[in-house]
Each structure stands twice: as C-alpha cells, then as structure tokens.
Amino acid sequence: MTQNTFRTAAGTAVTAVTAAGMREVDRVAVEEVGVQLLQMMENAGRALARHVRDASEGGRVVVVAGDGGNGGGGLACARHLANREVPVRVVLDRPPGELSGAAALQYRILEAMDVGVATGAEAVARFDEPTVAVDALIGYGVSGEVRPPAADCVRELNGRSDPVVSLDVPSGMDATTGDTHGVRVNPDRTVTLALPKTGVDAVDGALYLADIGIPATVYERLDIDYDPPFGDGDWVELVG
Ligand SMILES: NC(=O)C1=CN([C@@H]2O[C@H](COP(=O)(O)OP(=O)(O)OC[C@H]3O[C@@H](n4cnc5c(N)ncnc54)[C@H](O)[C@@H]3O)[C@@H](O)[C@H]2O)[C@@H](O)CC1
Numbered sequence: 581m582t583q584n585t586f587r588t589a590a591g592t593a594v595t596a597v598t599a600a601g602m603r604e605v606d607r608v609a610v611e612e613v614g615v616q617l618l619q620m621m622e623n624a625g626r627a628l629a630r631h632v633r634d635a636s637e638g639g640r641v642v643v644v645a646g647d648g649g650n651g652g653g654g655l656a657c658a659r660h661l662a663n664r665e666v667p668v669r670v671v672l673d674r675p676p677g678e679l680s681g682a683a684a685l686q687y688r689i690l691e692a693m694d695v696g697v698a699t700g701a702e703a704v705a706r707f708d709e710p711t712v713a714v715d716a717l718i719g720y721g722v723s724g725e726v727r728p729p730a731a732d733c734v735r736e737l738n739g740r741s742d743p744v745v746s747l748d749v750p751s752g753m754d755a756t757t758g759d760t761h762g763v764r765v766n767p768d769r770t771v772t773l774a775l776p777k778t779g780v781d782a783v784d785g786a787l788y789l790a791d792i793g794i795p796a797t798v799y800e801r802l803d804i805d806y807d808p809p810f811g812d813g814d815w816v817e818l819v820g
Pocket residue numbers: 606617620621622624646647648649650651652653717718719720721722723724725726727728730731747748749761773792
C-alpha cells in the first residue's frame with residue numbers, strides 16, 4: 581500500500597513523493613537552486629541527533645551506517661551526538677577505506693574527533709548494554725535484495741531489544757512501495773527527510789518529518805503541492 585498525502589498533528593497536508601520524485605527534488609535543489617548536499621545532510625544529521633537524544637535519555641548510542649547519502653547523514657548525526665558528549669560509537673557496514681563521497685567526508689571528521697568506529701555486523705552484536713541504535717545503512721537508494729554485509733547489520737539491528745531510530749526510511753524498505761527488499765529494519769521511530777516517501781505508511785513505530793532546508797521554490801518548480809508543515813520547529817510528527 582502507498583500513501584500520497586500525510587498529515588501533521590496540526591492538520592497540514594504533506595505531499596508524499598516516490599524515490600524517483602525525491603531524487604528529482606534533490607537534483608533541483610542542488611543543480612537549479614544551489615543548495616549543497618552537505619548543507620542538507622548537516623540538517624538531517626542534527627535533527628536525527630535530537631531524536632536520538634530523546635530516545636536514549638543520555639544513554640549510549642550506536643550509529644550503524646552505509647556509504648551512501650543515508651550513511652553520510654548517520655555519520656553527521658554521530659558527530660552532533662559526540663559534540664553533546666553523548667557516548668556514541670559508529671559501526672560501518674564496510675571498511676572505512678571503501679567509503680566515498682559525502683560519507684567519506686563525514687567519516688574523516690569523526691576520525692579527527694576520535695569517535696570509535698568499528699566494521700561489520702559482529703560489531704553491532706557487541707553492543708550488549710542498553711543502547712539506542714541508529715539505522716543509517718540505506719535510504720531511498722535501495723536497489724535489489726539487501727546484500728551482506730548490510731543484510732547482516734539489518735538482522736542484528738532487528739535482534740536488539742533497545743530502540744532503533746531509522747533515518748529517512750527503514751533500511752531495506754522500498755521508499756516508493758513500502759515493499760521489503762529481502763530484509764528490512766523494523767524501527768521504533770523513523771525520521772524521514774523533507775517530504776514523506778509514498779512507501780513510508782508501511783513503517784513500524786512513530787514517523788517524523790525533518791526539515792533539511794529545501795526552499796519552497798524547489799517544490800514549485802516540480803509542481804509539488806507544498807504548505808510548509810514545520811511551524812516553529814525543525815520537524816513534525818506525521819499522523820497518517
Ligand atoms: N537531499 C538529499 O539528497 C539528502 C539525502 N540524504 C540521504 O541520502 C539518501 C539517498 O542517498 P543515496 O542516493 O546515496 O542512496 P542511499 O544512501 O539510500 O543508498 C546507497 C547505499 O545503499 C547501498 N545499497 C543499495 N542497495 C543495496 C542492497 N540491495 N544491498 C546492500 N546495499 C545496498 C549502496 O551500496 C550505498 O551504500 C536518502 O535516503 C537520505 O537519507 C541526506 O543525507 C541528506 C540530504
């Protein structure tokens with residue numbers, strides 16, 4: 581099942597987009613309007629860190645990240661948590677040397693900060709104390725059945741009894757259809773970015789929409805109905 585419109589608790593209608601639609605929003609934001617990816621990622625990471633601090637109540641956090649835009653947002657979140665002295669560790673689904681693009685940039689900052697980084701699903705399993713986990717493995721860019729090592733990380737995340745917070749969409753969930761690509765994370769809350777994706781009505785747990793700074797002109801250029809939903813805040817809960 582997919583949903584084309586969501587609502588905030590205040591009753592504002594929010595248009596949902598497919599993965600292709602969101603990719604087009606990102607393209608217009610960057611190429612036509614001049615908003616840079618790292619600016620949006622910074623907003624995503626900061627908003628996500630606030631949600632994680634909420635869920636963790638000061639306890640430990642593990643951020644499980646992939647190497648795409650979703651992973652980059654997770655790594656930015658780890659930095660914001662460390663900046664607030666939240667005890668945070670990072671697990672990458674692949675060795676750091678295999679990172680590229682924005683995720684590699686985010687990783688280099690964490691390295692300079694001495695934030696602990698481990699690799700692989702076994703590292704997720706090692707967090708046996710109460711720990712909020714952040715799922716930043718894969719976002720709307722999922723393609724085909726989720727493969728190892730990401731698939732093993734997903735299973736480890738689902739085996740945890742502590743809260744899991746997913747960035748944008750639960751990893752392994754098709755952002756357009758809500759279908760599962762073989763395996764997917766079952767989060768306690770999802771912080772989706774800019775606009776809800778049509779498939780996210782299939783998420784478990786609470787669903788929040790975070791502002792990553794995309795101006796209304798981007799939506800106007802794409803004929804997407806947009807009534808700013810955020811009010812005074814940086815995110816809103818979506819109620820269906
Ligand atoms: N406006 C934007 O462009 C922003 C996007 N952001 C994030 O970037 C995401 C989109 O980024 P990308 O296009 O890089 O894509 P993703 O990060 O969603 O996915 C690409 C990553 O997933 C892996 N992957 C894909 N399919 C897989 C499979 N079947 N098995 C195992 N691994 C698989 C790829 O190897 C790659 O690491 C969004 O969901 C969002 O979370 C945010 O960081 C902030 C700004």
